[in-house]
Amino acid sequence: MNFLSTLRWVTTTGKTIMVQIMPVHWRKPNKTFDINKKTHSPNPQPTLLISGGTIRQRSVNSEIATLLRLQAFSSISCKNLHTSLGSSSLICTASSFGLRTPCLATLLTLAAINHGSSGSAILPIAFGCNFSSIMCSLSTKSSLNVAIPEDMSFLTQDEATKIDVELFDEYGFTIDQLMELAGLAVATAIAKAYPPNAVQGGSGNVDKSSPSAPKVLICAGPGNNGGDGLVAARHLKWFGYDPCIFYPKQPAKPLFAALRRQCEEMEISFMSFLPDATLVDQNFALVVDALFGFGFRPPVRPEFVEVLQKLCKFKTPIVSVDVPSGWDVEMGPHADSIKPAMVVSLTAPKKCVQNYKGKHFLGGRFIPNSLAAKYKLRLPTYVGTELVIRLQ
Structure with a gap:
């Protein structure tokens, strides 16, 4: 034929x-x-x-x-x-x-x-x-069996750090720029995987008849990963969700104060304590884990031990930003680690998610070709104006 x-x-x-x-x-x-x-x-x-x-x-x-x-x-x-x-x-x-x-x-x-x-x-x-x-x-399989390189790059902690430093020092990017692009990518991936008209109530329950915006709990840490979470919250609000932010430790830097003010001006509420699993599961459709990024090194800080213990008990789907909090960036999860339903990798996936089986998106469409070539990054190609790629 x-x-x-x-x-x-x-x-x-x-x-x-x-x-x-x-x-x-x-x-x-x-x-x-x-x-x-x-x-x-x-x-x-x-x-x-x-x-x-x-x-x-x-x-x-x-x-x-x-x-x-x-x-x-x-x-x-x-x-x-x-x-x-x-x-x-x-x-x-x-x-x-x-x-x-x-x-x-x-x-x-x-x-x-x-x-x-x-x-x-x-x-x-x-x-x-x-x-x-x-x-x-x-x-109906993920694109990605066709578009994704079989030997796709998974970054070590050292590689991820060096790429970040070069983006700032050699390519002139600012932390504000990268944080905005990363947070927008996270919100976009969430909107694709959990559309606001398809999730409602606790535990991501489907209820297309309800007109109210699905509630999303963003757990933001004290570093850049937490900043990504604050940006994501703002975009999620625009996308039709009702975000609420758990932000126990805000850095003193003006950037983070500005990100918080932006959210507050959009009537996004903040909380200083993390509710127990029962309350979260009853009241939130999704949880965004933006506590720790690729710079995390064990052990977990004492003030965040209880937070991670609570996250482990949530039945509500968890979306982790770049690296699931508490995971070893290269070795992956421990037996008592959180089990996110979805991960949004930024720049390039990290070693810890190489064997991850849940929903997986790649975002952070800002790597210059010359930098990708220098580090021999093998990554899928973004299509058209897309900000994220679904890996699985």
């Missing part, structure tokens, strides 16, 4: 997509063929039918056109794309596109993928009296 081309994408929702386009000739060129009903209908519009998956209806957005443009296609408008929902199939109909067959076929396939379909099928697509077919293979 000769394919015209094989196209491969990684979507922002973490799906790997491979589409193979091939020509197929049908005996009835003026009719649309339905692979489920085995019937034909006259005067067809360009139509693609996806079968073999549970479909979640969702409006088609500009991400599809962006992905196509990345593959050197012409600019595509999605305004004429309409979808109708079936029990086991999705029919995508388009009119007045004026595109060549592979473009429209790929566009419709991506639309179906964005609706959550899965499986594999040969999909006929009608264009007046010209017919084509697409063989598409859809996978």
Whole structure:
């Protein structure tokens, strides 16, 4: 079987997509063929039918056109794309596109993928009296099996420190800049993994009928990791969450005072004590662990021992910023360490998460190519305007 081309994408929702386009000739060129009903209908519009998956209806957005443009296609408008929902199939109909067959076929396939379909099928697509077919293979696995290098870099504590120093001393970055970009990446990753309209109440419970913003508890430490947490809280507020910050020890530096003031001006509340697990689980949908970063060295400071003990008892999903607090940056967790549901690595993943099995995002899109080359960093490539990459 000769394919015209094989196209491969990684979507922002973490799906790997491979589409193979091939020509197929049908005996009835003026009719649309339905692979489920085995019937034909006259005067067809360009139509693609996806079968073999549970479909979640969702409006088609500009991400599809962006992905196509990345593959050197012409600019595509999605305004004429309409979808109708079936029990086991999705029919995508388009009119007045004026595109060549592979473009429209790929566009419709991506639309179906964005609706959550899965499986594999040969999909006929009608264009007046010209017919084509697409063989598409859809996978709900993380992008990342395709886009992520098999030998992806995991930094040691020393490497992470040296890269940070060079960003400041050799490349002219400021701590304010990197903290803002890191915190925004953390908030963005949370919004992708736990959308505000899909989490509500305690323990990340799903309740799409409730209009109230999901409550997020940010546990911020005294260093730069805590600063990332404060920035993330501000962006989470903009993204539709209701953050509250546990900030037991604020540094005296003006930067941290400014970050706190920004949050307070946005009516983000602060607390000086960490509630017990029962209260947290009842009142918060998520917990953000921003206590310690890659500079942490055991043992845990006495004033934070009880904090980590409480975190270990939470049933509410924990999202750790860069390095789960209390973990050895290179060796990983101990038996009594916290077990985050998600980690957002910054700059590059650290050695401690090399065998981590939970949700994992990479953020911190600010490493210059020359610095990445110097340290021989093997990292996935960010797509378009994305600030984070889902690693698993």
